[in-house]
Amino acid sequence: MNEQRVSPSPGPRAWLGLLVVLGPVLLVAMDGSVLFLAMPKVSEALSPTVHQALWILDVYGFAVGSLLIAFGNIGDRYGRRKLLMTGAAVFGAASAGAAFATGPELLIAARALMGVAGATLLPSALAVLSELFTEPRQRARAIGVFAATFAAGFAIGPIIGGQLLNSFWWGSVFLINVPVVVLFLVLAPLLLREVRATGTGRIDVLSVVLSAAGILLTVHAVKDAAAEGPAATSTAAGITGVAVLGWFVRRQLRLEHPLIDFSLFRDRVFTIAAVTGLLPLAAWSATAYLGGVYLQSVLGLTVLDAALVALPGAAVLTVTCIVTPALLARIGTRAALITCHFLITAGMFLLLSTDLSDGIGWYVTSTVVAGIGYGVSFSVVADTAVAAVPAERAGSAAAIAETANEIGNALGIALLGSLAALVFRLQGPDLAGTLDETLKIPGLTAAVIGEAKSAFVTGLHAAAAVAGVLHAALGLLALRHLPRGTADDGLDRTGGSRRGAVPGAPDRVGRRA
Known part of the structure; x- marks a missing residue:
């Protein structure tokens, strides 16, 4: 039998352990977005083709998303701390490989390996937290810090990348991971205990x-x-x-033990929560990447100035993640889920006002308004998904919510980024596949440069418009189909308290190895 240990008042070891775990979590989130402002520099150094550039950006998210649930099951069976440390070591080595990649193919391979390693870190980190904080209220607080850190990592990734590129070469955005990983590998054996679960089933x-x-x-x-x-x-x-x-x-x-329990999607609350986990990340990642190119290659900002322009939206997103749990007690999860989609819609449509010469103010306003919606959605998705299903299926629900986040981050660049690339190919001067490649061609006339920039802005507008319409549609669906009282006060459908359930590892009581 599993040994449950109750600790009503976590000691210094628990909080130090949380701090140590947050290091890899922050890295995994940051590396999903750190290249958004760095891509012009990467393109200048490595000259990737248009789809190589897209793979550099999103192969990481696809690797994380496609393996997240599988590695969750592996950690249950063989030990979460062991998997966490192995993944961190591989993540550090792959980061060093990415920093010194000599061509786009090597950078894509390194990013893919980083994604595989990243998929080991998130579920393992959450399960280790469940061992450190066994009292439900304290555990919920720790998970809130975890969620805010993850969301903040996505938000500040481009800012950190911009700051590094202002002083160092493009590889520094990856090399910064190495000292954090080394510190984690030194401290983790001292502060974290092994966590396993029984009865997890065979990995297919x-x-x-x-x-x-x-x-x-x-x-x-x-x-x-x-x-x-x-x-x-x-x-x-x-x-x-x-x-x-x-x-x-x-x-x-x-399958008796599927990677994804599709029967959960019969519940409309769960389905809306899962789609909410995917769509905002898709909109955010696509517009953050395209916006970074817009600020630097269209408006001519330096990478540092572009990072400063992106700062208000990132700050609003992070603060919203922190204050949303307290806000839910006042307005309820249903209102939060509905409101977040309409805020993101408004932010996307504000981006349509950007042009070739006057776009900084519109860009900042767009990211601030949408940032509130992003922050709300990032904070409520996992809890809503878990609260929508019976307790014995909470682990599967939370795993799907986490996977939706990662796949959404990658799909945004893959699909909306491809839409922008298609518009550029159809409306641009047809000299190269991307704006940055086109601008590097010598001897271009002012008319051709203007045509290329105009085509890129049109592609940016197309991606923003599609994202805005999708969010408006999802907001209307949520307004119509979410029952009043959805997940309010952390209660499940039977009235039992679900607050403090651990996403990715609820209902699994950790035991020391």
Whole structure:
């Protein structure tokens, strides 16, 4: 039997352990966004093609998202601290490899390895927290700090990248991970105990392969079609990817221990929460990346100035993540879920007012308004998803919510970024696949430069408009279908308290190895 240890008042070791765990969590989140302002410098140094540039940006998120649930199960069986330390070591080594990559192919490979390692860190970190904080109220507070740190990492990643690029070469945005990883590997054995769970079931390797292959083939087809136009190879890859994903879904419905429990989507509250986990990250990642290119390559800002322009939105997002739990006690989760989508919609539509010469004010206003919506959504998704299902299925619900966040971050760049690339290809001067590649061509006339910048801004507007419309539609669905009292006060459908459940590891009582 598992040994449950109750500690009503966590001591200094618990809080120091939390601080140590937050290091890798912050890195995983930051590396999902740190390249958004750095890509012009990376493009200048490595000259990637348009779809190599997109893969550099989003292969990390796809690797994390496609393996998150699988590594959660592996950690349950073999030990969370062991997996956490192994993942951190690999993450540090891959970061060093990315920092010194000599070509786009090597950088893509290093980013993919970083994503694989990142997938080990998030579920393991949450389970270790459940061992450090066994009293529900204190555990909920620790998880709130965890969630805020993760959201803040996404928000400040571009800012940190911009600051580093102002003084160092582009590889510094990866090399900064190494000392944090080394410090974690030194302190973790002293402050963290091993955590395992029993009865987690067999890991279905074929499901892991099918999910990753289906996602990558489908996204590759979308990117290739956007960059080069429709072709037989991209069409075949897309059809194969969709078929593989269909096979994956059918297999999950038959397995006793599926990677994703699709039956949970029969609950409309859970479904809206899961989509809310995906869509805001997609909108945020796409507009943050495209906005970074806009500020530097269209408006001509330095990377440091671009980072300063992005700072207000990042600050608002982070503060909103921190204050949202207290806000929920006043307005309820239903109102928060509905409001966040309309705020993001407003932020996306404000971005449509940017142009070739006067866009900084509109950009800042857009990121601040949307940042409030992002912060609310990041804070309530996991809790809403967990509260929507029976207690015995909370682990699966939270794992899906976490996966939706990571896949959303990658899909935003893959799909909305590909939409912007398609618009640029159709409306631009047709000299190169990206704005940065075009501007590096010698001897361009002012008219051609203006045409290229105008095509990029139109692509940015197209991506923002699509994201805004999708959020408006989801907000209307939430308004219509979420019952009043949804997840209010942390209560589940039976009235039992669910506040303090650990996303990714609720209902699994840790035991010391």
